[in-house]
Amino acid sequence: MKLLTFSREGKLGLGILVAGRVVDLSASHARLPSDLKPHAPPPSDMRSFLEAGDEAMAAAGRIEEWARNSEDAVSYEPEDVKIEAPIRNPRKVICIGRLEEMACLSCGIEPSPLCDLSLLTGFSKFPECLIGYGDPIPRPRDWGIEAEGELALVIGRQGRHIAQEMAFDHVAGYAPMIDVSTRGHEGHPFLHKCLDASGALGPYIVTADEIDNPPTLNVTMSLNGDVCQRSSTRDLDFEIPHIVSSLSHFMTLLPGDIIACGMLAGRGSSSSSPIELRPGDSVTLEIEGLGKISNPVVADG
Amino acid sequence: MKLLTFEKGDKVRLGILVDERVVDLNASYAKLLLSPQGGEAEGIADLPSDMRAFLEAGDSAMAAARLVEEWAPHFLKYHSQDVVSHPLEEVRVRAPIQNPRKMIFIGRNYTVHARDVGLGVPQELCQACGFTKFPDTCIIGPEDPIVRPKLVKLLDWEGELAVVIGREGKYIPLESALDHVAGYMQANDLTAREFPIEQLFLQKNWAGSLPIGPYLVTADEVPDPQNLQLCLDVNDRVFQDASTGDMTFGVAHIIHYISQTITLKPGDVICTGTPGSGMSANPPVFLQPGDRVTLVIEGLGGKLSNPVVDEGS
Numbered sequence: 195m196k197l198l199t200f201s202r203e204g205k206l207g208l209g210i211l212v213a214g215r216v217v218d219l220s221a222s223h224a225r226l227p228s229d230l231k232p233h234a235p236p237p238s239d240m241r242s243f244l245e246a247g248d249e250a251m252a253a254a255g256r257i258e259e260w261a262r263n264s265e266d267a268v269s270y271e272p273e274d275v276k277i278e279a280p281i282r283n284p285r286k287v288i289c290i291g292r293l294e295e296m297a298c299l300s301c302g303i304e305p306s307p308l309c310d311l312s313l314l315t316g317f318s319k320f321p322e323c324l325i326g327y328g329d330p331i332p333r334p335r336d337w338g339i340e341a342e343g344e345l346a347l348v349i350g351r352q353g354r355h356i357a358q359e360m361a362f363d364h365v366a367g368y369a370p371m372i373d374v375s376t377r378g379h380e381g382h383p384f385l386h387k388c389l390d391a392s393g394a395l396g397p398y399i400v401t402a403d404e405i406d407n408p409p410t411l412n413v414t415m416s417l418n419g420d421v422c423q424r425s426s427t428r429d430l431d432f433e434i435p436h437i438v439s440s441l442s443h444f445m446t447l448l449p450g451d452i453i454a455c456g457m458l459a460g461r462g463s464s465s466s467s468p469i470e471l472r473p474g475d476s477v478t479l480e481i482e483g484l485g486k487i488s489n490p491v492v493a494d495g
Numbered sequence: 496m497k498l499l500t501f502e503k504g505d506k507v508r509l510g511i512l513v514d515e516r517v518v519d520l521n522a523s524y525a526k527l528l529l530s531p532q533g534g535e536a537e538g539i540a541d542l543p544s545d546m547r548a549f550l551e552a553g554d555s556a557m558a559a560a561r562l563v564e565e566w567a568p569h570f571l572k573y574h575s576q577d578v579v580s581h582p583l584e585e586v587r588v589r590a591p592i593q594n595p596r597k598m599i600f601i602g603r604n605y606t607v608h609a610r611d612v613g614l615g616v617p618q619e620l621c622q623a624c625g626f627t628k629f630p631d632t633c634i635i636g637p638e639d640p641i642v643r644p645k646l647v648k649l650l651d652w653e654g655e656l657a658v659v660i661g662r663e664g665k666y667i668p669l670e671s672a673l674d675h676v677a678g679y680m681q682a683n684d685l686t687a688r689e690f691p692i693e694q695l696f697l698q699k700n701w702a703g704s705l706p707i708g709p710y711l712v713t714a715d716e717v718p719d720p721q722n723l724q725l726c727l728d729v730n731d732r733v734f735q736d737a738s739t740g741d742m743t744f745g746v747a748h749i750i751h752y753i754s755q756t757i758t759l760k761p762g763d764v765i766c767t768g769t770p771g772s773g774m775s776a777n778p779p780v781f782l783q784p785g786d787r788v789t790l791v792i793e794g795l796g797g798k799l800s801n802p803v804v805d806e807g808s
Contacts, residue, residue, distance in 0.1 A: 285631040315694040318627045320597040322760075334756045335666060354702075376756060385599060385625045389756040390665070443646055444701035445632040495666050 195251075195258055196485070197367065198398035199240055199282060199326075200275040206282075208236060208243055209275075210258050211398055216275055217261045219254060221268035230256055240281040240399075241450035244350055244366055251350075251366075251401070279326040279395045280369055281348065284450040287319040289344070289373060289387055290437055291456060314432045314440055317387040319373075324452075325391045327487050331374055332391055332494030333473050338377035339389070339491075340468035342457040343415040343479040345427050346371035347434065348399050349451040356442040361435035362407045364447060367399040370481045371454050372489060377470060394479075394489045395452070404483070408434050411482040413458045417469055418476055425458040427481070432456060496564050497710040497796045498678070500546055500636075502587040508544050510586075511560065512710060512796065513567045517586050520544075522579035523563045523570075530577050546592040546711065547762035550661055550677050557661075557713075588797075590636035591680055591711040592659065595762045598628045598705070600655075600684060601749055602695075604768025605741050611775045620744050620752045623768075626695050628684075633705040641685060641803045642703050643784060649688035650782040650803070653769035654727035654735050654790040656720060657682035658746055659711055660763040667754040672747035675759060678713040679720060681792050681799040682706070682766050683727075688774055688781070707764075709797040717794055720746045724793040725770060729786055737770035739792075784808065 196211035200218075209216045219236045236250055236257075237243045243250050261267035291314075325331070333339050350366025372394040376386040405411070408427070415423040437455060441447060457468070471477055473493040480486040497512040503519075510517040521544045542559045543549045549556050563578075570578035602624030606616050617623040635641070643650050661677025685704040690697045717723070720739060727735035744752075749765060773780045782788060782803045789800040 286629045316696045318629060318696075318700070320627070320757075322596055336755055385627070385753065385757060388597070388599075388627060390758050444644060444697065445629065446702065448631070 195255060195401045195404070196398040197240065197243070197254070197401065198280050198396070199278040201278055202270065202275045206239070206278065208238060208240060210254060210261075212258055212261045212269065214272070215269040216272055217257065218268040218270070219257060222257050222261060225266045225268065226257065226260065230260055239283070241283055244348070244449035247351070247449070277327040277397050279324040280397070280399045281395070281450055281452065282324060284321050284324075284452045285448050287321055287323065287393060287452045287454070288316050288441065289319060289454040290314050290316045290432060314437060319393050320388055323388060323391065323393045324395050325393065325489070326395065327397045327489070329391065329394065329489060330492040331394065331471065331477070331489050332492055333471065334376070334389060335495030339374055339471050340377040341415070341471055341477050342373045342375075342468045343413055343423065344371045344373045344454040344456065344458060345409065345411070345413070345430070345481060346395060346452050346454045349447045349453070350402070350449055352446060352448050353442050354446045356439050356447070358435035358439045361438035362402065364438060365402045365434070366449070367401040368405055368409060368484055369395055369399045370479045370484050370487050371395045371452075372477060372479045372487060373454055374471070375468065377468075390494075394487050396487050397485045400484050411484065413482070414480045415469060416478040416480075422469055427458065429458055430455050496560065496713040496716070498546070498560070498591060498713065499708070499710050500589045500591055500593065502589055503581060503585070507589065509542075509546060509549055511564055511567070512583070513564065513580070514571065515583055516571065516580045517583055518563060518567045519579040519581070520560055520563055523567065524559055526577050526579065527563060527566060545594070547594050547596075550659070550761035553761070588637050588709045590634050590707045591709070592707070592762060592764065593630070593634060595630050595764045596760055598630055598633070598764040598766070599753060600626050600628065600699070600766045601744065601768045602626065604743050605737065605770040606743065607771050607775065611771065616743060620748065623744065624692070624695060626699055628700055628705055632700065632702055635703045635706050635801070637706065637709040637797070637799055637801070639703070639706065639801060641706065641782065641788070641801045642806050643782065643803060644687070644701050645806050647687040647689065647701070648781070651686045651688050651773040652727060652729070652782060652788050653684040653686055653772050654725055654792075655682045655684050655766045655769050656723065656725065656739050656792055657707060658720070658750070658765040658767060660759045660765070661714070661761055663758065663760050665754050665758040667751050667759070669747055669751040672750040673714070675750055676714045676746070677761065678711045679717050679795060680707050680711050681790050681795050683788065683790050683799060683801070684766055684769060686772070706799055706801045708799055710795060712795050725790070727788065727790045729780070729782065729788050734773065734776060734780070735769070735771050739767070741770055742767060
């Protein structure tokens with residue numbers, strides 16, 4: 195199922211993409227025949243929907259199936275709505291990183307030889323950093339910016355001290371995420387991952403049942419229509435069960451939490467660097483089976 | 496004004512501390528609207544019971560709170576039926592703000608501590624380690640137990656001055672940076688030292704790793720945030736006794752700098768660094784289950800005191 199958040203005529207709504215059209219979950223629920231209607235209408239925002247768990251997911255599944263075959267479902271052409279970030283208010287956005295990258299950018303030092311590289315590290319983005327398809331990425335007045343393409347997973351089931359073999363049970367789905375940071379080693383602002391509008395997420399969350407465990411999806415990053423990086427979700431530095439399990443030892447992972455699983459380009463290749471973004475550029479990330487997100491870059495301040 | 500969030504029975508409300516009593520801001524304002532003295536009170540003014548919403552409501556909510564603060568001593572003395580208040584010991588004081596949009600931390604901002612972490616004193620703010628903590632995961636309040644995670648044995652404290660933003664801004668000029676401050680709080684940036692500095696994220700982000708409070712003291716009561724004494728003790732043994740004047744980069748500079756890439760919003764919390772920690776002691780001393788750590792910053796009222804327990808106990 196492809197779950198998304200859209201806005202139309204100033205109002206936000208939850209939707210599912212069915213046969214290329216955006217099915218309005220709430221409005222369609224109202225039209226469901228009584229034998230198909232679940233007890234409660236679907237929640238109106240993605241985090242509440244995920245918190246409502248299996249019941250909400252099953253109800254949405256029934257609407258999806260009905261919408262395929264019935265003209266009574268309320269749906270729109272994608273061009274007639276604004277596709278927003280599929281989830282706008284997660285409690286946490288965690289970006290997993292490579293140790294060398296983190297060390298250089300946070301403290302301006304080389305990683306110590308005592309560092310255990312099998313342990314992950316990361317940064318957080320603020321929930322308010324998330325933007326959706328087509329939203330502008332601002333280049334700050336005094337800093338350059340760069341982008342990486344990431345596979346973001348969305349937590350569906352709360353968990354703490356999650357065993358690795360149970361990790362995928364806690365994943366609701368996946369979405370592409372363009373991860374923007376400020377650029378440059380020298381004089382690097384330390385909160386380089388958290389600048390305004392630095393996480394372009396979407397266009398939708400594809401539920402985990404449609405994706406292999408672990409995901410083996412081709413990834414393409416383009417700048418102004420030219421492909422500049424090709425990679426695969428096979429190239430993650432850390433495996434998803436390790437990521438989910440490790441994080442859950444320190445904190446409770448909650449429905450709606452976003453984990454960006456790390457930069458996808460291969461190590462050591464010339465194309466593994468993040469892509470510099472300048473005002474006027476358009477950056478696009480496409481992940482096989484998860485859709486494509488594209489955003490323009492504008493000057494800020 | 497000393498603002499706080501408190502719990503009494505099943506209600507969570509905003510309060511102000513007046514003469515060692517907690518005045519229920521929301522309930523008292525409602526009474527003020529109905530009383531003869533309430534002529535200045537605007538019925539329209541919104542006084543939310545959530546601290547972030549209160550700060551986001553801006554000047555009108557703050558004016559309503561100040562009206563209650565102005566009348567409270569008189570009512571407490573002469574018309575106690577016109578104000579809702581409780582003795583401090585009869586309420587549970589929570590973290591002053593539970594849900595800031597973001598929390599930003601400046602590392603290595605005092606000379607002593609910068610040397611302790613082995614990285615030297617930063618020459619410019621961009622070199623100071625900056626990091627964040629998740630509000631939902633990390634915030635706890637005064638007297639809440641610090642739960643040492645199973646994987647952590649080197650649990651360290653860091654007493655800090657925390658700034659709470661009151662006015663939104665981006666590209667904030669240095670000279671007007673303090674105008675964006677709603678107030679200040681005591682904060683203890685608990686840290687798991689077994690992870691190296693390269694894994695700062697794991698050092699800092701774990702459940703309950705940020706006690707804050709008890710009060711959010713409004714900025715008018717703290718005219719100079721660079722002139723406050725900061726004291727921290729563990730089981731009554733003093734480990735930190737320093738001045739916020741020892742900060743390498745002051746509050747105004749920090750606000751100005753962060754706002755060059757990040758829009759600061761009401762309720763946002765910025766922790767301004769620590770003058771030392773347990774690992775600076777000789778030999779290093781870390782928090783153990785059964786310990787109690789207490790932070791007092793001059794002028795911020797009360798103390799931020801928390802007992803330490805083991806996870807699973």
